[in-house]
Amino acid sequence: AQSVTQLGSHVSVSEGALVLLRCNYSSSVPPYLFWYVQYPNQGLQLLLKYTTGATLVKGINGFEAEFKKSETSFHLTKPSAHMSDAAEYFCAVSARSTNAGKSTFGDGTTLTVKP
Amino acid sequence: DAMVIQNPRYQVTQFGKPVTLSCSQTLNHNVMYWYQQKSSQAPKLLFHYYDKDFNNEADTPDNFQSRRPNTSFCFLDIRSPGLGDAAMYLCATSRSPGTGDQPQHFGDGTRLSIL
Numbered sequence: 612a613q614s615v616t617q618l619g620s621h622v623s624v625s626e627g628a629l630v631l632l633r634c635n636y637s638s639s640v641p642p643y644l645f646w647y648v649q650y651p652n653q654g655l656q657l658l659l660k661y662t663t664g665a666t667l668v669k670g671i672n673g674f675e676a677e678f679k680k681s682e683t684s685f686h687l688t689k690p691s692a693h694m695s696d697a698a699e700y701f702c703a704v705s706a707r708s709t710n711a712g713k714s715t716f717g718d719g720t721t722l723t724v725k726p
Numbered sequence: 727d728a729m730v731i732q733n734p735r736y737q738v739t740q741f742g743k744p745v746t747l748s749c750s751q752t753l754n755h756n757v758m759y760w761y762q763q764k765s766s767q768a769p770k771l772l773f774h775y776y777d778k779d780f781n782n783e784a785d786t787p788d789n790f791q792s793r794r795p796n797t798s799f800c801f802l803d804i805r806s807p808g809l810g811d812a813a814m815y816l817c818a819t820s821r822s823p824g825t826g827d828q829p830q831h832f833g834d835g836t837r838l839s840i841l
Contacts, residue, residue, distance in 0.1 A: 657830075
């Protein structure tokens with residue numbers, strides 16, 4: 612069984628500052644990894660995913676994440692925060708062998724961007 | 727645009743009065759999911775359909791039922807809503823090749839209130 616831990620339920624940065632949202636996973640084999648963003652009163656939207664190949668993955672809205680097997684991590688970064696990045700971010704893992712693509716979600720990190 | 731649509735966006739019902747939430751998709755995905763999300767928490771999977779096969783999560787209360795009459799539509803029925811069932815209900819879809827690397831596509835949710 613896999614699990615995911617997001618370190619820090621709340622992260623606050625200034626506009627223009629680096630965004631770093633942490634995600635660590637636990638799995639017997641490297642899983643598939645996803646980051647989703649959720650704006651107020653909306654569903655989750657995929658930011659990026661890692662399946663195989665290049666460990667640095669680029670997503671939408673300038674976000675990227677790096678898969679580090681040795682650290683079992685998949686941290687999300689963005690060089691320069693924008694006010695519109697304020698939202699809830701969820702890391703999710705999915706086993707490499709599953710019949711229906713079930714994902715396990717982390718508890719989420721609320722990102723606040725200060726002007 | 728292909729999408730996942732949930733109706734209604736806001737639903738108010740009375741304690742104990744049955745309620746049905748609906749979800750439709752134009753993505754032609756074979757997997758559909760229902761999640762319950764309470765404030766500042768991760769989405770909690772209630773059940774999912776892989777084509778017509780219904781898969782219930784072990785801890786989903788019997789009060790929650792689902793129907794999928796065809797590929798495009800899926801319904802969540804709450805037979806006797808209690809105050810603890812007030813939440814955002816999210817529908818999601820995925821195309822599942824059976825290996826878990828497909829992301830989920832979410833609707834904007836239905837926020838259910840219980841009077």
